[in-house]
Amino acid sequence: MPLKRLFKRRTGRAPRPPQLCAHEVVSDRVAPELDGLRIGQLSDIHLRTGVKPRRLLQAVEMMNQLRPDLVVLTGDYVCISPRPLPALTEALGRLEVPAYATLGNHDHWSGARRVRSALADAGVEVLTNEHRAVRVVGGTLHLVGVDDSVTRHHDAKAAFLGVPEGATKVVLSHDPMSADFLHPFRPALILSGHTHGGQVYFRRLTPFMAGKIGVKYLSGFFEVEGALLYVSRGLGATLPVRFRAPAEVACLTLRSAALRAKLATGTVC
Numbered sequence: 001m002p003l004k005r006l007f008k009r010r011t012g013r014a015p016r017p018p019q020l021c022a023h024e025v026v027s028d029r030v031a032p033e034l035d036g037l038r039i040g041q042l043s044d045i046h047l048r049t050g051v052k053p054r055r056l057l058q059a060v061e062m063m064n065q066l067r068p069d070l071v072v073l074t075g076d077y078v079c080i081s082p083r084p085l086p087a088l089t090e091a092l093g094r095l096e097v098p099a100y101a102t103l104g105n106h107d108h109w110s111g112a113r114r115v116r117s118a119l120a121d122a123g124v125e126v127l128t129n130e131h132r133a134v135r136v137v138g139g140t141l142h143l144v145g146v147d148d149s150v151t152r153h154h155d156a157k158a159a160f161l162g163v164p165e166g167a168t169k170v171v172l173s174h175d176p177m178s179a180d181f182l183h184p185f186r187p188a189l190i191l192s193g194h195t196h197g198g199q200v201y202f203r204r205l206t207p208f209m210a211g212k213i214g215v216k217y218l219s220g221f222f223e224v225e226g227a228l229l230y231v232s233r234g235l236g237a238t239l240p241v242r243f244r245a246p247a248e249v250a251c252l253t254l255r256s257a258a259l260r261a262k263l264a265t266g267t268v269c
Contacts (some may be wrong), residue, residue, distance in 0.1 A: 007133040018059050018247040020066075022133060023221070024255050025228055029188035031168045032259040032267060035141035039170065040068035040097075044076045044234025045085040046106065055247075056091040061236055062249045064096045069136050071095055074193045075104025075174030079238055082110045085118035092122035097217060099124040100132065100143055104174035104194060105150035106238075111154075127172060129155040130258030131163055139168075146173040146182065150194070154178065160185045168254075175255045176217035176231045183225040188254070196237045199245050214267060219245070 045056055063071060077088050092099065101124050109114040116126045117185040124128045125132070127145020134141045142163050147153040154173070163169060169187040173179075176192035183190075195218050216222075235247045 017062065018055075018249045020062065021232075021248045021250045022253075023230070023250070024049045024253045025189055026232070026255040026257050027188040027228055028257040029168060029186060029226075030254045030256040031139055032256045034136070034141060034168050034254055035138075035256040035259045037136055037138075037141065037254045038066075038068040039075060039191075039252045039254070040066055040071040041191055041230075041232055042071065042191065042235060042254065043074040043174075043191075043232040044104070044196060044236055045073075045088070046076055046079045046234075046236030046238060047088050047163040048079070050080075053084075053087040053091060055235065056088070057094070059247075059249050060091050060094050063251075064094070066249075067250050068097060068251055070097055070134065072143070072170075072172050072173040072191055073099060073101035073119070074172050074191050074232065075102055076193065076234070076236075077104075077115055077119070078104040078110045079106050079236075080110055082114045082118075085114060089122045092119065092124055095123070098134070099174065100134075100145065101126045102145040102172040102174060103128070103148050103153070105148050108148055108151040108153060127159075129153075129158040131159060131169075138256075142167040142169045144169055144171045144185075144187065146171060146178060149173065149175045149178045149181075156182055156185065170254075176222075176229055177215075179224040179227065179229045180220070187227050189226070190227055191232070191252075191253070192217070192229065193232045193234045195231055196234055196242070196245060199237050199242055 131144040146159045171187045171190045175194045233248045
């Protein structure tokens, strides 16, 4: 039975779907053989606080329909309590492509060992200050997971240890402020969450207040010393209130600037 019909049958109406955010990421740090690689991102699920299990199931179904090459999860799966972890495992276990994760501050506050176990039970590989060489169609992507910097569990040097010079690197790091110490490692893309896009967004006020408390990267794309940073608004929140900062499911397509330039000049057959 399709999930939408299932939701209607159980609740009387389908939950409002997250916003689909599809982007192309053009970088001279993306190898030509990885041009077109599609990465799905889910972040800040905060299960049972901002996201009920049926909303997460809906987001997973959306992701499966997008058919990315892999999915990344960028932290805060629960909020304070580990009790929702079985529902997290059940929902994420439905992902149809390889999935990789790093933890957020709420995961450490809720019990990092139990969160890692729940993700592993769902078939999600958790990267704790380490990297993986992921074989994809056409080449190898080096996926780097940096543990949460809010709770000071990060170790960027350990995470990048052994990554070849010149490799295409995509980094998972929950707090976008980590871009300020990750850019020297020359990643093509850093994927983060944490901010919920401000959660309650007023066009002038929210960015102003965020800046006052030191939040430089609220949502969307930023260029940080040559690295591209994408900050997801996520699915949930610590408080179940959102205004003009809709929940999102993201899909990012890597594009090689070098290959684009060759295609533009007609030098590629």
